[in-house]
Every structure is written in structure tokens, then in C-alpha cells.
Amino acid sequence: MVIDQTPPSQVVDTLRAALDEVEIGVVLLDRDLVPQFVNRCFMRMWHLNNATELEKLDFEGLMQVIVSKQAQPMPAIKFNEFIKKRAELIRAGAEDPRDVRVDGGKVIRVKCKPLTDGGRMLVYTDVTDLIEQADKLKELATVDGMTGLFNRRHFFSLAEIEWARYQRHWRPMSLLMIDIDRFKSINDQFGHDVGDHIIIRIADICREEKRKSDVVARFGGEEFLLLLPETDLDEAQSVAERLRRVVEMREFSIASRAITTTISIGVAQANPYMETLFDLIKMTDQALYAAKNGGRNRVWAA
DSSP, X not given: OOOOOOOHHHHHHHHHHHHHHSSSEEEEEOTTOOEEEEOHHHHHHTTOOOGXXXXXXXXXXXXXXXXXXXXXXXXXXXXXXXXXXXXXXXXXXXXXXXXXXXXXXXXXXXXXXXXXXXXXXXXXXXXXXXXXXXXXXXXXXXXXXXXXXXXXXXXXXXXXXXXXXXXXXXXXXXXXXXXXXXXXHHHHHHOHHHHHHHHHHHHHHHHHHSOTTOEEEEEETTEEEEEEETOOHHHHHHHHHHHHHHHHHXXXXXXXXXXXXXXXXXXXXXXXXXXXXXXHHHHHHHXXXXXXXXXXXXXXXX
């Protein structure tokens, strides 16, 4: 067995030197939450230049320096509340990671580790890339890749929330089902690329014409759904008719071609006899079928 005879002070110096080389921010606090060590990565992360200015600060003082370095500092009241809350969490030894958004859109994840002597080790990691990747994955799970509208699955998630609200309060709610007329002939005559562009342009119009509270989604193929909370059948018909006219009057310039198209829209309002959201969708689909059979380029209310 080999016993390490290295003096404790030298061991500490070696550890400090090692911590200065890692690519995560590290702060060591004593039991009174006074910083005993701040590594170089932490200094770079928070745009601090002079370590000596931090020597006489406690944790709250260190936080004040950090927050004051931000290009958009918090209002005084919020600033003080934030620092007080952070200090309480550190004092309590809360180990749950906390994400903090800072200037430039960066996200810093902070984790506290209680030490045996009563002190704390704070670790600061730049997780901006991880957060961005998570956001992209979340977007892919909810958004239709072609049009940027909600996809069918996410539409049902949001629509179920509105349906539950409707059943609690019995406030009016309507649904539009929109279909591009003679879409197959567009694909056959101009090609699938042009057909895709038409879908995208119609999606843009649906997005432009909807209200903030409405939920619009690509239902599949050339069909779209537009859910209208707080909207009765007459109002929904007006929305549908305005949408139909906008598409009818729009000339789409695609690959040097001027192309016009029309849409048919089925409209239905939720009623107390419906047991589920799918009953409303079924009624709207039947109205759309009637609009198509009635000559297309029209609105049909169930």
C-alpha cells in the first residue's frame, strides 16, 4: 500500500488548478455561503474580469454582480426577489437543476451540491444546444413539416382541451373542415411540387385569417381543420365564407405559372347531444361532403 504524503495545501492547490481547466463553471462556498473559489470558466460565462473584486462578497453579493452584468437587468424589486430566492435554495441545499436564461439566448443550468463541511459546490453548465435540440424535437412532434401548421395529432390534443372547456361551460364552439377542390387534377396537370406549393399557400391563408384563439391544423393531404372557440354556427359560416373568398380571389404564382384554385368548407357547431369531439368532426366531415357534392367552391353548414 502506498500512502500519499503530499501536503494537504498542495493537494488543494492541485484541485483548484484542475477545476480551473474544466469547461463548466464551478463555485465553492463555505457554510456561510461565502465564495472560497471561483474557476475561470465561471468568470468567462458571466463576463467577469477581476477575481479579486469577488473576494469579499457573499453569495448574494456574487449574484448581484452577475445579474448586473446582463444587458437587460431586472427591475429592482424582481432583482432582489430573484437573488433572495436563489440564496434560500442554495442555503437549503436544493439539488434540483435550475435553468437560467441569460443574454444572447443562452441557457445556463445551475446545480447545487451540499458538501460534508456544510459548504456548497455550485456547477454551471451551458445547455443552450441541448435546450435548442429539445425545442426542435418538440416542434417536430407538434408541427406539420410541410406547412408549419399543427399536425393532426397535436390538433387533437389542443381540441380535446377546448372540448372539455365546452362541456364545462356550454359556450359555443364550431369547427371548419377545409378541402382544396380538384386537387388531384392540379397534381396531374402541374406536378406534385406545384401541388405541394398550393397546400403551403392555402395553409398560409388559413394561418393569416384565423384569430389568435383559433386552432388550425393540417388534417391530412389537402384537408385542414380550423377550430373556433366561442363561435356559433352563423359566425363560423361567416369565417368560412371569408376564407373561401380569399382563396378564390388569390392567384398563386408558382414556377412562372399563374394558378387559381378554390376550396370547399364544411361547418358544424358543437351541441349537447354530441358525446365526444369526434362527433363534431364527423358532422363537419359530412357538411364538407355535401359542399363537394353541391358543386365545390362553397360553404356548407351541418
